[in-house]
Amino acid sequence: MDSTIAQKTWELENNILAVEAPDPSSDFIFYYDEVAQAMSLKAKPWANDPHFFKRVKISALALLKMVIHARSGGTIEVMGLMIGKTDGDAIIVMDAFALPVEGTETRVNAQADAYEYMVDYSQTNKQAGRLENVVGWYHSHPGYGCWLSGIDVSTQMLNQQFQEPFLAVVIDPTRTVSSGKVDIGAFRTYPEGYKPTDDPISEYQTIPLNKIEDFGVHCKQYYALNISYFKSSLDCHLLDLLWNKYWVNTLSSSPLLGNGDYVAGQLSDLAEKLEQAENHLTHSRIGPLGTSRKKIPGRITSWLSKTSFSTRLDSQNRCLVRLSAKDEMITA
Structure with missing residues (x-):
């Protein structure tokens, strides 16, 4: 383009x-x-x-x-x-x-x-x-x-x-x-x-x-x-x-690096919001389903935290490869 x-x-x-x-x-x-x-x-x-x-x-x-x-x-x-x-x-x-x-x-x-x-x-x-x-x-x-x-x-x-x-x-x-x-x-x-x-x-x-x-x-x-x-x-x-x-x-600029940090931040923020919602459900304990409701958000929060970290590392590695290729094209 x-x-x-x-x-x-x-x-x-x-x-x-x-x-x-x-x-x-x-x-x-x-x-x-x-x-x-x-x-x-x-x-x-x-x-x-x-x-x-x-x-x-x-x-x-x-x-x-x-x-x-x-x-x-x-x-x-x-x-x-x-x-x-x-x-x-x-x-x-x-x-x-x-x-x-x-x-x-x-x-x-x-x-x-x-x-x-x-x-x-x-x-x-x-x-x-x-x-x-x-x-x-x-x-x-x-x-x-x-x-x-x-x-x-x-x-x-x-x-x-x-x-x-x-x-x-x-x-x-x-x-x-x-x-x-x-x-x-x-x-x-x-x-x-x-x-x-x-x-x-x-x-x-x-x-x-x-x-x-x-x-x-x-x-x-x-x-x-x-x-x-x-x-x-x-x-x-x-x-x-x-x-x-x-x-x-x-x-x-490198959009992969910028977007990677942004996506990782969004996932981390979502994990914090789910954790907060989990705490509200834990304290409310509405009916007999209170215990089962507590476990699901915890699993999601744990998965999001790991995904956020891996997304940041993966995006940075891809950016390094992209920047190296760009430097080779410019110096060629």
């Missing part, structure tokens, strides 16, 4: 729509209307309706930038900002840039130098003729899904108080590499003390056992927005140039 075919496949899997028309008005989405944006900021329709924003439109260029940045962090969380505008009940993300922040495997926080960089970047962007404003922030959740933790909720609430309109985007680079489709979510928080009248049905996703409590405590404090992607003739050239970097990183 060459670079062009891989790019087309990536666009199809993520349902990126091309803005096409017989005249130059097809690129109208890139036009920034200062008067309309100023009127929207003055009216502040989102202040009276917590559900005002329902859609997010992300350019393919911004999406690829965020994915490359998230993948570069590996198992460490990364953070960046998004630039764009609003259009009715939609937030349009035109571009994105990374922030120089120090993250861990569970959290990422911006310090003073990151805020200074953000201001300098925004000012330079406007001097270059890009009048769009910062409309949100993005960060990665390597391997544990797209949702907002307690710290994320607090950060987003603070930004919505002082920088509206503002959006939070979460990308899982590990699941993105595993599936080939970008695992992404866009969220906005409710005002403090607000309780939604209806509970929207969210898309099912597996949450690791050590994150379930954090997910469950704060899942009612925000809602997800529908995401769509677009590209146009104006950004096709830049998208092609950026794709070359993404494609090289894809070739130089």
Whole structure:
């Protein structure tokens, strides 16, 4: 598979729509209307309706930038900002840039130098003729899904108080590499003390056992927005140039090693969940079947633990063979 075919496949899997028309008005989405944006900021329709924003439109260029940045962090969380505008009940993300922040495997926080960089970047962007404003922030959740933790909720609430309109985007680079489709979510928080009248049905996703409590405590404090992607003739050239970097990183990385660690982690997490369920059944002892119920999950847990370990070793051995073959091909 060459670079062009891989790019087309990536666009199809993520349902990126091309803005096409017989005249130059097809690129109208890139036009920034200062008067309309100023009127929207003055009216502040989102202040009276917590559900005002329902859609997010992300350019393919911004999406690829965020994915490359998230993948570069590996198992460490990364953070960046998004630039764009609003259009009715939609937030349009035109571009994105990374922030120089120090993250861990569970959290990422911006310090003073990151805020200074953000201001300098925004000012330079406007001097270059890009009048769009910062409309949100993005960060990665390597391997544990797209949702907002307690710290994320607090950060987003603070930004919505002082920088509206503002959006939070979460990308899982590990699941993105595993599936080939970008695992992404866009969220906005409710005002403090607000309780939604209806509970929207969210898309099912597996949450690791050590994150379930954090997910469950704060899942009612925000809602997800529908995401769509677009590209146009104006950004096709830049998208092609950026794709070359993404494609090289894809070739130089080893999906077997990455997927092996991810699968082993999923099996280990499943084993812990089954063990927890086994303990609940042991303590409950419902009826005469309590003893027989206790034995089955224990066997499954033991098998999963062994499988998790063997999967990790097997994937690493295969990766070493693959990398050796790749080195021989390059040096030949």
